[in-house]
Amino acid sequence: MAEKDMTGKKWWKNAVVYQIYPKSFQDSDGDGVGDIRGMISRLDYLQELGIDAVWISPMYCSPQKDNGYDIADYREIDPMFGTLADMDELIAEAGKRGIRIIMDLVLNHTSNEHKWFLEAKKSKDNPYHDYYVWKDGVEGVYPNDMKATFGGPAWEWVPELQQYYFHQFAVEQPDLNWENPDVRQEIYDMIRWWMDRGAGGFRLDVIDQIAKEPDLGITSNGPRLHEFLRELSRETFQRGDLITVGEAWGATPENAKLYSNPDGSEFSMVFQFEHMVLDQQEGKEKWDLAPLPFIKLKKCLAKWQEALHETGWNSLFWDNHDLPRIVSRWGDDGRYRTESAKMLAAVLHGMQGTPYIYQGEELGMTNVKFTDISSYRDIETLNMYEERIQEGYEKDGVMRSIYAKSRDNARTPMQWNAEEHAGFTAGKPWIEVNPNYTEINAEAERKDPDSVWHFYQKLIRLRKENPVLADGAFNLLLPEDEQIFAYTRTDQETQMLVCANFTGEPASCPVLTEWQDAEILIHNYTGEPTEEMKPYEAVIAVRKRG
Numbered sequence: 175m176a177e178k179d180m181t182g183k184k185w186w187k188n189a190v191v192y193q194i195y196p197k198s199f200q201d202s203d204g205d206g207v208g209d210i211r212g213m214i215s216r217l218d219y220l221q222e223l224g225i226d227a228v229w230i231s232p233m234y235c236s237p238q239k240d241n242g243y244d245i246a247d248y249r250e251i252d253p254m255f256g257t258l259a260d261m262d263e264l265i266a267e268a269g270k271r272g273i274r275i276i277m278d279l280v281l282n283h284t285s286n287e288h289k290w291f292l293e294a295k296k297s298k299d300n301p302y303h304d305y306y307v308w309k310d311g312v313e314g315v316y317p318n319d320m321k322a323t324f325g326g327p328a329w330e331w332v333p334e335l336q337q338y339y340f341h342q343f344a345v346e347q348p349d350l351n352w353e354n355p356d357v358r359q360e361i362y363d364m365i366r367w368w369m370d371r372g373a374g375g376f377r378l379d380v381i382d383q384i385a386k387e388p389d390l391g392i393t394s395n396g397p398r399l400h401e402f403l404r405e406l407s408r409e410t411f412q413r414g415d416l417i418t419v420g421e422a423w424g425a426t427p428e429n430a431k432l433y434s435n436p437d438g439s440e441f442s443m444v445f446q447f448e449h450m451v452l453d454q455q456e457g458k459e460k461w462d463l464a465p466l467p468f469i470k471l472k473k474c475l476a477k478w479q480e481a482l483h484e485t486g487w488n489s490l491f492w493d494n495h496d497l498p499r500i501v502s503r504w505g506d507d508g509r510y511r512t513e514s515a516k517m518l519a520a521v522l523h524g525m526q527g528t529p530y531i532y533q534g535e536e537l538g539m540t541n542v543k544f545t546d547i548s549s550y551r552d553i554e555t556l557n558m559y560e561e562r563i564q565e566g567y568e569k570d571g572v573m574r575s576i577y578a579k580s581r582d583n584a585r586t587p588m589q590w591n592a593e594e595h596a597g598f599t600a601g602k603p604w605i606e607v608n609p610n611y612t613e614i615n616a617e618a619e620r621k622d623p624d625s626v627w628h629f630y631q632k633l634i635r636l637r638k639e640n641p642v643l644a645d646g647a648f649n650l651l652l653p654e655d656e657q658i659f660a661y662t663r664t665d666q667e668t669q670m671l672v673c674a675n676f677t678g679e680p681a682s683c684p685v686l687t688e689w690q691d692a693e694i695l696i697h698n699y700t701g702e703p704t705e706e707m708k709p710y711e712a713v714i715a716v717r718k719r720g
């Protein structure tokens with residue numbers, strides 16, 4: 175795999191990444207949990223789809239309180255997923271198919287079962303004590319009122335030490351102290367170790383939260399953040415030809431230019447989430463649903479396109495393992511499921527940046543509605559349910575929030591075929607399969623040339639064939655239109671039009687008349703597109719400039 179193409183561009187600017195949530199992708203041994211050998215058996219599927227890299231959520235040794243985002247040993251694979259030898263084989267087998275493996279690095283916190291933490295809580299003079307964030311105090315009087323993302327206070331009392339430790343996520347996920355240079359060196363060493371094993375890139379979990387000053391209530395974008403990131407990058411990533419992506423819920427267009435500085439001093443790109451928090455009540459939690467004015471979404475995406483053009487690099491995504499399924503969120507998972515899934519894909523893949531596809535998105539997989547809370551598995555969902563029921567919220571309302579936003583929407587098993595458990599496992603799946611697997615599954619979609627799957631395959635190919643998709647400037651058309659999402663991408667020679675009806679009603683789009691003579695590259699309805707766009711219709715067209 176060449177480091178740079180002829181124009182000196184980074185390879186990942188033309189790449190499409192696929193995300194695997196290992197617990198739910200493919201089980202090979204019948205224990206109901208996905209594993210590495212299962213992944214290896216599906217590499218041909220991924221190659222056929224045409225993707226360049228796979229980001230895999232954490233598979234390190236972990237007590238699995240947060241499905242692997244609580245790491246107990248960064249240099250071991252959890253036996254549930256396989257062995258280090260399996261991992262080496264996965265990297266090698268993927269490599270043979272031109273696919274790089276992107277590892278997930280959780281560097282903000284470890285598991286409370288990590289040996290560093292077990293040592294740290296033995297005594298204040300233990301060499302590992304300062305690996306974590308502590309505060310002297312008295313039992314029951316919290317250092318301040320900071321809350322943890324998964325519920326409850328962000329401080330946990332350790333009676334033996336008469337101290338609190340700080341945790342932004344679960345109690346079982348103590349925060350690392352990045353101020354301590356030993357912590358940073360241990361981390362760099364571990365990353366280099368994975369680079370030597372052939373990791374092709376890294377996704378960095380909640381990376382905007384590593385530089386914190388909990389005393390001051392600062393947990394995101396702390397003053398030393400970019401200093402730490404530049405050191406991290408220099409000591410590790412810059413020694414290889416990697417793709418790196420930082421997860422930053424607190425990213426703004428301004429700091430995204432630092433994270434994804436074209437000089438390579440930090441990462442290749444960031445995940446920003448501004449478009450993912452628009453459908454919640456301002457100042458409240460994601461569970462507090464609010465209708466989303468489409469124009470807000472469109473303007474938000476356009477703003478990011480314009481801001482990072484030639485000054486940074488976007489990552490493009492609708493879904494991941496923490497988010498509800500896009501077709502249920504902003505499409506129509508009933509009557510127009512296929513059309514709307516394709517429309518959403520076209521709008522995203524037409525933009526500038528590196529697209530990410532979350533497992534099952536290429537099938538138009540939908541949210542799930544388990545009627546009983548006991549079918550849910552996610553710590554965030556379960557803690558919220560408990561908390562809100564105790565606070566007196568009405569159960570139906572809480573369930574509605576779960577149906578709309580629970581992370582388990584994304585975590586039901588991959589739907590491979592119409593056989594029992596969707597072909598995911600021969601055993602009992604750790605979380606139930608979405609009952610719609612008999613209709614929505616990979617086998618059926620691969621046989622059907624008009625499926626969502628084939629549409630994705632085509633979009634991925636388009637990105638390889640049309641340099642304007644990687645480089646072209648973005649220009650939003652019809653900014654005030656309440657149904658149409660239309661934009662152009664323009665470079666020296668070419669202009670491309672992406673035009674989509676974001677609603678289930680017909681919509682008039684005069685732009686399409688102006689583009690009548692252009693070549694249609696992709697279209698989610700049969701027949702010529704006309705000014706009258708059908709529900710969720712989407713078109714990508716191209717013409718030479720002149």
Ligand code: TEU
Binds near residue numbers: 243244343380495
């Ligand atoms: O997510 C970061 C994060 O902030 C999420 O907890 C987010 O707020 C939540 O999912 C929204 O519902 C990362 C990982 O992607 C997530 O799976 C982990 O649970 C979390 O970090 C802690 O490591």
